[in-house]
Amino acid sequence: MATRITVDPITRIEGHLRIDVEVNDQGRVSKAWSSGQMWRGIENILVGMDPREVWTYTQRFCGVCTTIHAITSVRAVEDALKLEVPLNAHLIRNIIQAAHALQDHIVHFYHLSAVDWVDVVSALDADPVAASKLAESLSDWSLNGPHEMKAVQERLQTFVGSGQLGPFASGYWGHPAMKLSPEVNLMAVAHYLQALDVQNHANKIVAILGGKSPHIQNVAVGGVSNSISHDAPSVLNIERMMLIEGFIDKLDHFVKSAYMTDVPAIGAFYLDWTALGGGVTNYLSVPDCPMDTKLTKYNLPGGYIRNGDLSTFKSIDSWDDEYFRKGVAESSKHAWYEGEEALHPWQGTTNPEYTDFQDEGKYSWIKAPTFYDERAEVGPLADVHIGLAAGHEGYVKYTNQAMDVIKAVSGNPDIPMSALQSTIGRHAARAIRAGVMVDNLRVQWQALMDNMASGDEDTFNPPQFPKGEIMGVGIHQAPRGTLSHWIVIEDAKVKNYQAVVPSTWNAGARDANDQIGPYEASLMDNPVADPDKPLEVLRTVHSFDPCIACSIHMVDTEQNEIVKVKAL
Numbered sequence: 001m002a003t004r005i006t007v008d009p010i011t012r013i014e015g016h017l018r019i020d021v022e023v024n025d026q027g028r029v030s031k032a033w034s035s036g037q038m039w040r041g042i043e044n045i046l047v048g049m050d051p052r053e054v055w056t057y058t059q060r061f062c063g064v065c066t067t068i069h070a071i072t073s074v075r076a077v078e079d080a081l082k083l084e085v086p087l088n089a090h091l092i093r094n095i096i097q098a099a100h101a102l103q104d105h106i107v108h109f110y111h112l113s114a115v116d117w118v119d120v121v122s123a124l125d126a127d128p129v130a131a132s133k134l135a136e137s138l139s140d141w142s143l144n145g146p147h148e149m150k151a152v153q154e155r156l157q158t159f160v161g162s163g164q165l166g167p168f169a170s171g172y173w174g175h176p177a178m179k180l181s182p183e184v185n186l187m188a189v190a191h192y193l194q195a196l197d198v199q200n201h202a203n204k205i206v207a208i209l210g211g212k213s214p215h216i217q218n219v220a221v222g223g224v225s226n227s228i229s230h231d232a233p234s235v236l237n238i239e240r241m242m243l244i245e246g247f248i249d250k251l252d253h254f255v256k257s258a259y260m261t262d263v264p265a266i267g268a269f270y271l272d273w274t275a276l277g278g279g280v281t282n283y284l285s286v287p288d289c290p291m292d293t294k295l296t297k298y299n300l301p302g303g304y305i306r307n308g309d310l311s312t313f314k315s316i317d318s319w320d321d322e323y324f325r326k327g328v329a330e331s332s333k334h335a336w337y338e339g340e341e342a343l344h345p346w347q348g349t350t351n352p353e354y355t356d357f358q359d360e361g362k363y364s365w366i367k368a369p370t371f372y373d374e375r376a377e378v379g380p381l382a383d384v385h386i387g388l389a390a391g392h393e394g395y396v397k398y399t400n401q402a403m404d405v406i407k408a409v410s411g412n413p414d415i416p417m418s419a420l421q422s423t424i425g426r427h428a429a430r431a432i433r434a435g436v437m438v439d440n441l442r443v444q445w446q447a448l449m450d451n452m453a454s455g456d457e458d459t460f461n462p463p464q465f466p467k468g469e470i471m472g473v474g475i476h477q478a479p480r481g482t483l484s485h486w487i488v489i490e491d492a493k494v495k496n497y498q499a500v501v502p503s504t505w506n507a508g509a510r511d512a513n514d515q516i517g518p519y520e521a522s523l524m525d526n527p528v529a530d531p532d533k534p535l536e537v538l539r540t541v542h543s544f545d546p547c548i549a550c551s552i553h554m555v556d557t558e559q560n561e562i563v564k565v566k567a568l
Contacts (some may be wrong), residue, residue: 002030005534009037010541012112014064015548017507019541021523021534029526029537034507034519035357036366036548039336043350046497051077051489052221052463058485058499059215062549066214067100067206068483069499072474076485077221079319080472081465086458087293089223091448092236094289094299095244096209096216097476098441102251103202104479104545105380105434106259109427110195111167113542116535117266118188119178120168124160126182128153135187138265138405141257143194144187152190172535179269188266191258198254201247205441208240223460228452241449248441255434263431264402267424268409277423277540279522280375281308283382284505286316286324286484288477289440291447295319299440300477301390304371305382308421313389319475328484328500330367331512342370342512345486345498346471366548368511369500377518378481378505379544380429384420387436394436401435402428423522426543465492478502480545503547519544 002025008018016037024030042061046054054077059070071093078085128149135144159165172178180188203213209226210216218225227235267273287302295318302316302324316324329342338351355362370376387395399417406428407413419425474485481502488496506518516524522540529536 001025003531005528005531005537007534007537010538010546012542013546013548014062015503015546017541017546017548019519019523019537021526021528021537023528023531027527027529029523029528032516032520032523033359033363034366034509034517035364036507038548039352039365041350043497043499046494049494051080051465051487051492051494054487054494054497055219055221061499061501062547064104064214064547064549065100065478065480067096067210067216068476068478069485070216070219071097072476072478072483072485074219074221074474075319075476076472076474076487077463077489078472079474080470080487080489081221081463083222083463084293084461085223086456086461087451088226088228088448088456088459090290090293091444091451092209092224092226092459093219094444095441095448096206098289098437098444099202099205101437101479102255102434102441103199103206105430105437106195106199106202106255108479108545109259109263109430110192112545113427113539114188114192115168115171116539116542117178117270118180118185118192119173119175120156120165120171120185120189121160121173122178122180122182123153123156123186123189124182126153126186128186131183131186131190134183135190139257139261141191141254141261143190149186149190152193153186155193156189172533175533175535176529177535177539180266184266184269188262191262194258195254198250201250205244205247208244209236220460221463223458226459228457228459230452238452241445241452245445248438248445251441252438255438260398260402260431260435261405263427264405265409267428268406270424271410271412271415271419273424273539274415274419274422276526277426277522277543278308278421279520279524280377280518281421282306282371282374282376283308283385284371284376284378284482285382285386286475286477286482287318288475289444290319299443300383300436301386301392302477303386303390304376305385305389306374308385308418310385310389313386315390319473324475325473327372328369329373330369330498330500330504332367333512333514334362334509335364335367336362337367340512342368342373345473345484345500346488346496348486348496348498350498362509364509366504366508368508368515368517369505370511370515373513375511375515375517375521376505378502379426380433380479380481381420381426382481383433383436383477384429392436394439395432398432398435402432423540423543430545465489467491469495480547481505503544506544507546507548519546
């Protein structure tokens with residue numbers, strides 16, 4: 001008889017996600033439900049607004065992914081207007097987005113999901129010298145020395161001795177699914193603590209260009225509000241650009257010397273997890289980081305792959321590509337909204353119809369996106385596959401590098417590339433993407449420096465809104481995957497707005513044809529050793545880096561006070 005397990009809420013994510021699974025007599029997941037537990041209402045709030053103001057609201061979709069929604073929103077309006085944006089504005093936005101992605105990827109592995117694999121308490125039994133020797137054998141990260149390892153161990157002992165584990169509380173320490181040696185655990189804990197400082201370098205880049213972080217203030221329909229000059233003290237000048245370059249250097253060192261070796265090295269101890277969590281193997285991504293004002297050149301590729309087969313790759317070459325624009329639809333058959341048929345986002349609706357949790361009916365606030373009637377996974381795993389199929393130099397180089405580390409540490413030279421299509425493979429893919437993004441950050445920085453040196457100081461072209469109806473879509477390959485904002489404007493006012501976000505693609509309920517989505521599919525046949533401690537469920541769900549706040553939002557239909565905040 002199947003055992004029902006409900007994990008609600010899934011912690012160490014943004015937003016409110018519930019996961020239900022049925023575990024059969026063999027201890028394997030036989031059925032799964034992914035359910036968002038709050039309602040998104042911002043799209044309805046936007047109707048009737050001035051399109052130039054919409055980005056200030058959309059970046060409140062989430063407390064983590066603020067910049068990406070702000071920039072994608074203005075791109076949607078600019079697309080509707082066919083408004084050409086100055087090159088400086090594109091490059092500034094690209095730098096902000098690349099820095100945000102690096103901060104997001106570092107935090108996801110070390111601070112949100114590493115403790116699914118790392119037994120923190122076990123690190124107390126490690127030999128710091130041996131842990132240092134191991135770490136230094138993997139990379140040249142500057143903080144791998146024995147003194148650092150010893151200091152981390154003593155700090156951890158203070159946590160344990162006080163009876164308060166702080167950020168390491170409530171972990172499944174000693175769980176039978178934990179496999180790392182004390183020395184590997186100590187290395188990982190050391191890098192966890194060091195990553196707290198490193199990720200802030202990315203935030204500083206965002207704040208310098210965006211005015212603040214989170215919730216940047218510099219974007220506008222038509223460009224950005226940054227003024228450019230070579231030496232004026234109060235604008236974007238050479239001094240500030242050199243400060244940004246210093247932060248890029250620090251990010252580069254950590255990403256390539258710690259993050260990109262930690263993940264495949266740890267993954268080498270969990271090779272059994274390369275056979276788990278594959279789920280939906282259709283992969284979708286979109287091109288990003290435009291390098292010209294005509295939007296014909298992009299630094300990152302896009303495309304679609306079916307069934308994990310690179311030979312099926314179909315390129316998405318630009319934001320104007322009709323193949324992408326026509327292929328996206330969302331169904332509410334199993335989500336708490338009116339209607340069941342799959343609708344294109346420009347015709348989409350977001351009208352709530354709550355029915356309580358129904359296993360075979362409606363059970364989530366998250367819709368079910370499809371691409372030409374197929375479910376697709378988006379995110380770093382998709383990006384890596386698209387990058388490999390497109391022959392992108394960075395994706396090819398860093399994927400091979402990650403596979404070399406896995407093979408060397410595991411002692412198994414025959415691990416196939418298909419091993420990436422798994423729970424542990426998603427973490428490897430995110431580390432690979434971090435390498436690509438830090439290189440991309442340098443490309444964008446250098447392009448902006450070169451354009452400033454040419455004498456170009458333009459950052460904004462004013463929009464003009466016509467009478468009648470126009471439609472546009474803003475596109476971005478966000479840290480968690482393909483993001484698109486779809487807007488219909490009538491007489492300079494928002495008529496309809498739909499955001500199809502990465503966690504909607506991955507966490508969505510069953511679709512109009514009852515196909516399960518990536519979260520649900522990835523959980524099928526996962527082992528669960530202890531139903532009271534479903535670590536294996538968390539491992540697979542966390543591998544997607546769930547960010548549910550932008551796929552659902554909270555509303556009180558009785559208009560009662562939900563929360564009171566006192567400003568000090």
